[in-house]
Amino acid sequence: MSSLKFGTSGLRGLVTDLVGWPSYAYASAFFRSVSTDDGPRMVVIGRDLRDSSLGIAATVACAAAASGFEAIDCGALPTPALALEAMRRGAYAVMVTGSHIPEDRNGLKFYRPDGEITKDDEIAILAALGDVTVVGEMPTSEPATSEPDAIERYHRRYSDAFSPEILRGLRIAVYQQSSVARDLLTDLLARFGASVTPIGRSDKFVPIDTEAHRLEDIAFIREVMASGDYDALVTTDGDADRPLVADGAGRIVRGDVLGLITARYLSIAAVVVPVTAGSALEQSGGFGRVARTKVGSPFVIAGMEQAKAAGAGTVAGFEANGGFLLGSDITIDGRILPALPTRDAMLPILATLAAARAAGAKLADLITSLDAGEMASDRLPNTPSEQSSAFLARLGVEIFRAEFLQPIGSSRTVDQQDGIRIGLDGGRSIHFRASGNAPELRCYAQAKTARDAQDLVQWGLTAAAAAMAEQVERS
Structure with a gap:
């Protein structure tokens, strides 16, 4: 029996069940399911740094060409960066990533031009899967057109929206491991004035889960922070849509607390979160509206759309894993940060560190003041x-x-x-x-x-x- 299943965000399963024909079939089913849309027949393709991701991405490009879609190869980049590029082009997107799960597994995340697919879209893909014809050999195609600048545009999204002084004086350790955002994160923090030290870079994939922390990761972070050399440590999961932030004592900050701090820093009016988020949102968040949904980014996105339709003002969502979804354009000191309604690790990392600096407080003291339990x-x-x-x-x-x-x-x-x-x-x-x-x-x-x-x-x-x-x- 195949291990491939749609979960809270995309298709996942064992690499042995995904490489080759299965990834071709699922990608083809996605293209079939959207083939009647009026949008351009174009797809941007990205991947994380797992050993299996490059080959699966090439298979997805073949499926795109066979389905009549122009394939644009954006290379290795964060999932939110690929989503941003898809929105810019009005294109579809497929991200090859298993997120935080071990390297013997991988997955596919599908995007429409306006953002993540919905649960209804998942049903449509599964329905179209039965129409994909099994062939002896998969069709081949010319290599996809390369687009190396997508990750730079994602970098500019933040460098253009925030003041270059927001992190001045902070000492930050960036646990690079195998995150696809490891260099981007290091560069951005330095761009905003922090003193940045990259540590723990790995050529082997490291399955960083920002909710269920591995004992070895907890021990490593505490050992690094015990030196007293850093104000905070930051990293992300494999595809950089979930953040991990630890304070000066090496205590990992809960993802929903990162979301709370970020939403307050951005002066968000209405927040949408899954039921697994803590109750501090209602107790001390100061938001005009708090809505709770089922677990999974598609449900949070649907909740954000409902809030916007109800005239709730600026809207954002976040999950217990720390991924932050910006549903509205935000103005920050006259600078515009455009909406990006998909899970993102960069924004909560930047906003949390900036909030602590703006308050003139240690990160641990800022968190204590929230009384988030x-x-x-x-x-x-x-x-x-x-x-x-x-x-x-x-x-x-x-x-x-x-x-x-x-x-x-x-x-x-x-x-x-x-x-x-x-x-x-x-x-x-x-x-x-x-x-x-x-x-x-x-x-x-x-x-x-x-x-x-x-x-x-x-x-x-x-x-x-x-x-x-x-x-x-x-x-």
């Missing part, structure tokens, strides 16, 4: 979807929910957009949801302290496992 998460692997679904359905019933929660309190609020998120007393919450692309039940918790949040997650997983086992026995 602490969050934790974990999962029950090897949990069949039917068991997760049955448990979540029972938890949605008030009588069972009250009995289930008795050891930790009672529900104050309930959100069932994506699983079930339950607000408890004392600023606490617990959230259960089934994974969209793996047989597992996930649990998220928020509390005043990291220990309390972790304890709440462990209680939740233990209690959920017991409830599901009891249900299986009864059936």
